[in-house]
Amino acid sequence: MKEVSELSFEDALAELEETVHRLEEGDLTLEGSLALFERGQALAANCQKQLDEAELKVQQLLSTPEGEYRTAPFDAQE
């Protein structure tokens, strides 16, 4: 299983949903359900943190003389 901190937002959210689902099924060992609980809390905290810290990144595609494209930061003025 991946470290929670390595997960993308959508993967963490999907795993959080899955965690709730498995807890709902209920046929778990006590140890298993406690492990799931801790994982679920960590996943939720990670999702929240990612949203809190996110800042929209804007880049633009620029064409090169060779007819290729490269990305460059785009300063989106207000």
Added chain:
Amino acid sequence: MSWRQQTLFQTTYTVSQITAHIKELLETDFTLQDLWIEGEVSNASQSTAGHLYFSLKDEGARISCVMWRSRAQKLSRPPQDGEQVEAHGRVSVYEPRGAYQFYVDTLQPSGLGLLYQQVEALKQKLAAEGLFDEELKRAIPPFPRVIGLVTSPTGAALRDVCNVLRRRYPLAKLLLSPTLVQGKKAAEEIVRALEALNAREEVDLVIVTRGGGSLEELMPFNNERVARAIRGSRVPVISGVGHETDFTIADFAADVRAPTPSAAAEMAVPDQVELQATIAARRDQTARLTEDGLDRAQRALEAQTQRLEHASPRSQINSARQRVDELLSRSQTTLRHRMELRRERLKGLQSRIGSLNPLATLDRGYALVRHRRTGEIVGQVGQVHTGDKLGVRVSDGEFGVMVE
């Protein structure tokens, strides 16, 4: 006399009467009540009340036009002298001046009608080809990571999209593929910008957008190559061209049509406010479900502990002790009961014995006779001889006799 020749059979009208008659003639003519007129604007002016007055003319004629304020308000700008326009409306009479006038309800630059027809024809053609079919529409990914944006780098649309994404889902990355969005070269550039985004694997979704404009300004989005490029895109495309009321062919070809650039951005991403509520709810759910699980385990443990106690030796000893107590108390009861019975029986026997006492017969006048000497009870005559001294016992005492 010639000026009176007609009077016998002809009516003379008042000015108002004949003007009303003319008006009625014009207003019952189908052509004059619903028509387009093309011409050059001259003498355009606007009254303080907001009504528009102008003439339409060509080489040979001119017609006075009125556009009431309610209609004139809807124009993006008032008509200018010298401008070629197409006007729609009806012809009627303004009685006070005895003038016929064109009452205009729609006014647009000349050639626009043709433009509409071309757009409509292209739309029909592509629709017949199946380019707009519902089953071709793809779903927008729920959490796009990289959103490609085809728009002008200087337009208001870009700013609107950035603002919405920043507010709703700043986790997304926006990749701008800059392009012209109006003018002759725009269609070609839009296609190229879209293809450049499609070539990049990280792009999950493309928004094609520009702000509102006239039909001519929006024409690049009514272009066949643009429509085909949108339909052929590797990733889903959201179109947001112009205002709510503007529909372009790009909108029909796109997977999702948004009414404005901001709306396109809103449709592209989830809302972080809702997401945060979902995350909080899931976190609470994991806590509650785990607690439930612990409670269940606790109850199961208690149930097993009870069963274990029932099965333990101590409990067996306890129950054996109880059994002994019970037996003891039962045996005591039984014993007591039996003794009681015996005591009763003894009493019965005593009373019976009492009734068998031989002395009791003395009361009825019998006597008991014994030899004084030997104490032997005399039952038969042969037992005594003359001169023997005998004791005679009666009920209340004894006296002696001598045998004769």
